[in-house]
Amino acid sequence: MSTWTAARAVFAKDVTTELRSRYALSATAVFALASLAVVSYAVGPFGGRPELLAAFLWTVLLYAASAGLAQAFLREVERRTWLTLRLVASPGAILLGKGAVNLVLLLATEALVVPLFLALFGASFRSLPGFVAVLLLASVGLSAAITIVSALLAQARAHGALVSALAFPLVVPVLMAAVAGTRRALVEPGVAPPELKVLAAYAGVVIGMGIVLAEHVLDD
Amino acid sequence: MAWRWGLFFYMAAVTVAAFLYAPLARKLHEQTRIIYWHIPVAWVTVVAFVVAGWHSWRYLATRDLGEDARAAAAAELGLLFCVLATVSGSIFSKGMWGAYWNWDPRQTSIFFLLLIYAAYLTLRAAVEDPARRARLAAVYGLFAAAVTPLLIFVVPRLFFTLHPDPIVNAGGKLEMHPRMFQVFMAALGGFTVLFFWVYSLDVRIRLHQLRQDGVLPGAGKDRSA
Amino acid sequence: MGEDLGVRLGRRTVLAGLAFDWSGPGIVAVTGPNGAGKTTLLKVIAALLRPGRGAVRWEDGGRALAGRDARARIGFAAPELGLWEDLSGLENLAFLARARGRAWGAGDGQRWLERVGLQGRGDERVQAYSSGMKQRLKLACALAGGPRLVLLDEPGSNLDAEGRGMTEALVGEAARETLVVVATNDATEAGWGTSCLELGGVAGR
Numbered sequence: 001m002s003t004w005t006a007a008r009a010v011f012a013k014d015v016t017t018e019l020r021s022r023y024a025l026s027a028t029a030v031f032a033l034a035s036l037a038v039v040s041y042a043v044g045p046f047g048g049r050p051e052l053l054a055a056f057l058w059t060v061l062l063y064a065a066s067a068g069l070a071q072a073f074l075r076e077v078e079r080r081t082w083l084t085l086r087l088v089a090s091p092g093a094i095l096l097g098k099g100a101v102n103l104v105l106l107l108a109t110e111a112l113v114v115p116l117f118l119a120l121f122g123a124s125f126r127s128l129p130g131f132v133a134v135l136l137l138a139s140v141g142l143s144a145a146i147t148i149v150s151a152l153l154a155q156a157r158a159h160g161a162l163v164s165a166l167a168f169p170l171v172v173p174v175l176m177a178a179v180a181g182t183r184r185a186l187v188e189p190g191v192a193p194p195e196l197k198v199l200a201a202y203a204g205v206v207i208g209m210g211i212v213l214a215e216h217v218l219d220d
Numbered sequence: 221m222a223w224r225w226g227l228f229f230y231m232a233a234v235t236v237a238a239f240l241y242a243p244l245a246r247k248l249h250e251q252t253r254i255i256y257w258h259i260p261v262a263w264v265t266v267v268a269f270v271v272a273g274w275h276s277w278r279y280l281a282t283r284d285l286g287e288d289a290r291a292a293a294a295a296e297l298g299l300l301f302c303v304l305a306t307v308s309g310s311i312f313s314k315g316m317w318g319a320y321w322n323w324d325p326r327q328t329s330i331f332f333l334l335l336i337y338a339a340y341l342t343l344r345a346a347v348e349d350p351a352r353r354a355r356l357a358a359v360y361g362l363f364a365a366a367v368t369p370l371l372i373f374v375v376p377r378l379f380f381t382l383h384p385d386p387i388v389n390a391g392g393k394l395e396m397h398p399r400m401f402q403v404f405m406a407a408l409g410g411f412t413v414l415f416f417w418v419y420s421l422d423v424r425i426r427l428h429q430l431r432q433d434g435v436l437p438g439a440g441k442d443r444s445a
Numbered sequence: 446m447g448e449d450l451g452v453r454l455g456r457r458t459v460l461a462g463l464a465f466d467w468s469g470p471g472i473v474a475v476t477g478p479n480g481a482g483k484t485t486l487l488k489v490i491a492a493l494l495r496p497g498r499g500a501v502r503w504e505d506g507g508r509a510l511a512g513r514d515a516r517a518r519i520g521f522a523a524p525e526l527g528l529w530e531d532l533s534g535l536e537n538l539a540f541l542a543r544a545r546g547r548a549w550g551a552g553d554g555q556r557w558l559e560r561v562g563l564q565g566r567g568d569e570r571v572q573a574y575s576s577g578m579k580q581r582l583k584l585a586c587a588l589a590g591g592p593r594l595v596l597l598d599e600p601g602s603n604l605d606a607e608g609r610g611m612t613e614a615l616v617g618e619a620a621r622e623t624l625v626v627v628a629t630n631d632a633t634e635a636g637w638g639t640s641c642l643e644l645g646g647v648a649g650r
Contacts, residue, residue, distance in 0.1 A: 002546040009543035080527030169335040
């Protein structure tokens with residue numbers, strides 16, 4: 001299907017550009033590390049309670065995600081490649097491709113942040129598979145939502161900071177479910193469904209809506 | 221014209237009845253009379269949300285800027301009513317449980333509804349071109365509408381995991397004294413009518429402005445240049 | 446096979462009440478002073494912009510096309526359509542082709558670079574190109590891959606005399622197969638066209 005080919009092309013292009021400029025990667029990493037440092041400094045290594053740890057982790061990830069993932073579309077507008085991109089690729093392909101790039105970026109950030117987080121707080125997961133499931137599903141939903149919001153705002157020529165303001169209300173269900181699931185994985189063994197179902201439902205809704213509304217998201 | 225006076229007297233009557241006619245629920249204080257105000261207002265917030273969502277959809281289907289005007293009007297009013305609902309809810313909460321805000325499921329839901337309304341209006345403010353603004357706002361509105369049910373039904377379920385503290389329902393008892401119920405439903409109806417009246421005024425103003433600007437076709441007097 | 450355009454455009458601030466019907470192959474020139482809306486018109490034709498009033502209709506071989514299908518067959522070179530500076534010339538060409546679902550091999554890129562006089566520079570990042578080189582690359586991007594409609598906004602900008610001669614040759618060659626629309630202020634370029642649409646100034650029609 002040509003949407004897939006086009007999406008793959010968009011994905012490959014963005015990965016190439018990103019690896020060469022390392023703009024979004026550095027922005028995300030810096031924001032993640034800075035906020036992690038602040039939290040660790042304030043709380044100390046024995047901060048302890050699982051709800052708090054879960055909340056801190058996702059606050060750091062959300063902050064880093066909004067900073068780094070918002071660039072996806074903004075830079076196309078700034079570099080004047082926005083129209084060229086829209087000329088050659090369908091809206092669905094653009095959203096899919098950029099969404100995939102953002103997901104990869106988020107996962108890479110998590111690979112950096114999570115181990116550091118565990119080390120700084122002396123924590124460990126009773127159920128690592130449970131946590132990984134939560135992490136993956138939440139990342140899909142989070143990156144999808146932020147991709148769509150940044151697509152909307154790039155056309156508004158609005159400042160990138162607005163992306164956080166507009167994305168936050170939309171991602172609240174993800175965050176709440178992710179925090180609850182992370183807390184659970186810190187204290188209970190096994191993989192429990194409730195939060196995973198919510199995360200999967202959210203990801204499904206956002207991606208589904210994105211596919212249905214793709215033309216309207218990107219077409220002038 | 222007459223029906224507006226009718227609405228005025230009706231609402232006045234409802235207000236009086238709320239204080240004098242309806243009895244107090246057992247074990248509760250005078251503060252609980254606020255439910256005649258708070259719950260209808262929260263209900264209107266949801267109505268406004270649905271109206272805004274519906275017209276957002278219609279805009280994308282027809283690209284008629286009149287639909288966008290209706291969505292925007294509903295959202296503005298929705299924000300107003302949402303603020304009123306949040307404030308009245310926290311007053312109620314203080315009276316019932318001693319704290320203005322305790323993040324129980326209802327309060328959390330109304331807070332995030334507030335955020336979504338504010339975000340929607342912020343987005344509208346950030347875009348100048350009317351057609352682009354309408355399209356982006358409509359898309360955001362529909363995404364928000366799709367995600368909100370998850371929010372409203374997710375929160376209770378997850379919250380009980382985080383907070384074993386059983387502060388549940390901001391509403392009153394379900395079995396209401398018949399008189400309470402009458403006043404309650406009357407207030408609900410009155411506020412709904414009030415909303416639609418103000419909403420229709422807002423829409424009329426906006427449509428007139430759009431016609432003046434030449435964005436919508438129609439007889440506008442005095443179209444200069 | 447050419448493209449057919451039937452349009453009545455009314456866009457409150459920029460274009461008003463335009464109507465035209467073009468079919469290719471051939472060259473159409475769009476002229477007019479700055480601010481007359483030439484670029485806007487091209488964007489509407491490329492389905493990158495929705496007109497406030499009126500519509501553009503594209504037909505290929507007698508069949509009507511929807512906007513997004515038309516876009517896939519349109520080549521567009523303009524100052525507002527930039528290229529990716531972190532990618533090389535060859536990578537830009539390859540991306541544009543693949544995003545449209547066209548087959549594209551290494552050889553195709555090299556051939557087009559030769560035709561626009563960029564041979565040997567294909568592996569450098571566009572960031573390092575001069576403005577003239579970027580314009581040549583844009584032309585290659587617009588013409589490569591067999592578009593059914595070619596839109597060129599100020600094709601000669603940033604080019605030296607040799608470059609403009611090359612452009613004229615390429616345009617002439619493309620015009621034998623497809624419809625080429627050239628928006629320009631330059632009288633010579635306007636002269637390439639067999640027909641001409643003149644956009645008025647601020648006053649509109």
